[in-house]
Amino acid sequence: MTAQSAPRPAKPAAVVTALRRAYGQRIVIDNLDLRIERGEFVALLGESGCGKTTLLRAMARLDPIQGGTLDAPSRPAVVFQEHRLLPWDTLWRNVSLGLPKSGARERAADALTEVGLGNRLDDWPRNLSGGQAQRVALARALVQEPELLLLDEPFAALDALTRIRMHGLVKELVSRHQPGVLLVTHDVDEAIRLADRILVMRDGTIAAEHQVTATTETTAKRVELLAELGVSTNDNTTTNTLRS
Amino acid sequence: MSTIEQTASSLGLGAGSVPKPSDAHPGSPRPTVRFAENKRALFILSWVAPVVLLLSWETLAGIGWLEPHILPAPSRVLLTAYDLAVNGTLLNDLATSLRRAATGFTIGGTVAFSLGTLVGFSRIAQAAIDRSVQMIRAVPFLAMLPLVIVWFGVGEAQKIFLVSLGVSFPIYINTTLGIRQVDPKLVELGRVQGLSTAQLIRRIILPGALPSVLTGVRYSLATAWLALVVAETIGAQSGIGFLAMDAREFLRTDVIVLTIVIYAVIGVLADAIARHLEGRLLAWHPNYDKKNR
Numbered sequence: 372m373t374a375q376s377a378p379r380p381a382k383p384a385a386v387v388t389a390l391r392r393a394y395g396q397r398i399v400i401d402n403l404d405l406r407i408e409r410g411e412f413v414a415l416l417g418e419s420g421c422g423k424t425t426l427l428r429a430m431a432r433l434d435p436i437q438g439g440t441l442d443a444p445s446r447p448a449v450v451f452q453e454h455r456l457l458p459w460d461t462l463w464r465n466v467s468l469g470l471p472k473s474g475a476r477e478r479a480a481d482a483l484t485e486v487g488l489g490n491r492l493d494d495w496p497r498n499l500s501g502g503q504a505q506r507v508a509l510a511r512a513l514v515q516e517p518e519l520l521l522l523d524e525p526f527a528a529l530d531a532l533t534r535i536r537m538h539g540l541v542k543e544l545v546s547r548h549q550p551g552v553l554l555v556t557h558d559v560d561e562a563i564r565l566a567d568r569i570l571v572m573r574d575g576t577i578a579a580e581h582q583v584t585a586t587t588e589t590t591a592k593r594v595e596l597l598a599e600l601g602v603s604t605n606d607n608t609t610t611n612t613l614r615s
Numbered sequence: 616m617s618t619i620e621q622t623a624s625s626l627g628l629g630a631g632s633v634p635k636p637s638d639a640h641p642g643s644p645r646p647t648v649r650f651a652e653n654k655r656a657l658f659i660l661s662w663v664a665p666v667v668l669l670l671s672w673e674t675l676a677g678i679g680w681l682e683p684h685i686l687p688a689p690s691r692v693l694l695t696a697y698d699l700a701v702n703g704t705l706l707n708d709l710a711t712s713l714r715r716a717a718t719g720f721t722i723g724g725t726v727a728f729s730l731g732t733l734v735g736f737s738r739i740a741q742a743a744i745d746r747s748v749q750m751i752r753a754v755p756f757l758a759m760l761p762l763v764i765v766w767f768g769v770g771e772a773q774k775i776f777l778v779s780l781g782v783s784f785p786i787y788i789n790t791t792l793g794i795r796q797v798d799p800k801l802v803e804l805g806r807v808q809g810l811s812t813a814q815l816i817r818r819i820i821l822p823g824a825l826p827s828v829l830t831g832v833r834y835s836l837a838t839a840w841l842a843l844v845v846a847e848t849i850g851a852q853s854g855i856g857f858l859a860m861d862a863r864e865f866l867r868t869d870v871i872v873l874t875i876v877i878y879a880v881i882g883v884l885a886d887a888i889a890r891h892l893e894g895r896l897l898a899w900h901p902n903y904d905k906k907n908r
Contacts, residue, residue, distance in 0.1 A: 446809045455804040459822040459899040469808030
């Protein structure tokens with residue numbers, strides 16, 4: 372982010388205050404506060420079932436909230452764990468989904484070029500590898516020039532090497548487009564690699580917060596974060612890993 | 616690719632003309648070449664039985680073992696076809712039948728697709744309509760024939776109504792099914808991308824339902840044809856069915872056999888057209904990929 376010398380806009384990308392989210396009687400998120408600036412990359416770590424995806428879906432306005440306030444763009448861009456490309460549309464048609472008709476192909480072409488697929492405009496999604504499909508999904512999100520980008524474990528289904536390449540691509544694209552980013556993940560290394568700030572979610576609230584700077588001692592941070600996720604490095608590792 | 620080839624390659628018997636490295640060594644087994652020969656042999660074999668059947672039919676009729684009024688020779692049927700086409704009303708009757716089928720298909724298909732779409736989208740419409748349709752569907756639609764005759768007489772309306780009725784159920788069922796089966800995750804994506812309801816229907820729901828709808832169309836072509844045969848057999852003044860019933864009066868078995876053949880040919884053609892349509896409209900679909908056909 373430091374490469375961009377332009378001053379950060381005063382208005383944050385999203386502000387969540389005292390958010391409450393419940394399924395019937397069961398409260399999943401309670402009294403949660405969160406603020407994401409424009410150009411800021413926030414990673415949200417947590418065990419399965421801690422409510423992190425629920426929070427993302429609420430911020431995407433896919434689910435209603437039962438309390439608190441949500442001040443976020445009416446149409447944030449979302450990248451899901453699955454690519455969710457329409458199999459019956461070519462790549463450029465997929466990327467331009469929701470764009471106004473005029474100039475849609477050009478904008479889609481630019482976005483696909485940014486993710487390295489500028490020569491596949493008229494190809495079908497079924498001819499793509501998992502990583503390529505997820506890159507198209509990323510292009511589809513960024514072509515909307517979102518103020519807020521929500522990433523719901525978008526790299527979880529990819530193999531290790533593809534994931535590392537995607538990390539580089541995402542970091543580059545985010546620094547160029549400067550949206551506020553919320554990345555939901557359970558991959559500690561991914562969070563450290565990508566985020567400016569890491570939040571740890573537990574039992575429906577933010578349990579811990581970490582700034583990630585260039586000088587952070589990553590190994591120590593990793594151990595600390597793993598411990599906060601309930602994964603310690605001593606003899607009961609196996610049990611804890613299974614639990615998480 | 617023929618069905619036999621497809622089956623063979625799906626069994627992993629070989630990769631067409633691509634030779635395996637082992638083929639270069641003399642004395643080693645050559646499964647690829649043997650398979651290629653087999654493939655042709657199987658293809659020829661699949662045509663042997665029908666041709667033998669036709670030839671024996673022709674021979675038996677030729678030497679007089681088959682009475683012409685029981686089963687005329689295939690060559691005789693062909694001659695009759697030519698004769699009726701040039702001097703008679705065959706082309707006229709054919710056009711009449713096709714027009715009835717097309718009209719009935721259009722009316723029945725439109726009504727069924729509209730109802731199916733409505734029920735697929737709206738839980739209220741489903742509650743209001745679906746049960747009644749399912750109950751009527753339990754009736755074999757040809758059992759409605761006497762009632763249809765009472766309503767419409769034996770004119771054009773009766774024939775077109777019967778065809779429409781036969782067409783509507785497969786299309787209705789497959790349309791509702793197709794819409795229900797559209798991946799909710801893609802619908803959610805459409806909402807995320809800010810699509811309006813109309814755009815959502817056009818870009819996501821209808822394309823997603825299309826494979827199922829086209830399956831319905833293929834089924835309904837078969838029932839449309841069946842309905843037409845039955846409708847034209849009763850009180851028609853023109854059409855292929857009329858030709859058959861007229862021929863029965865004069866014991867013109869050759870004409871009757873001809874009409875049966877015509878019904879069969881048109882049925883096969885209609886199915887081929889529907890398949891072609893599927894191939895074109897569903898080019899994106901892995902199951903309809905030309906490479907897999």
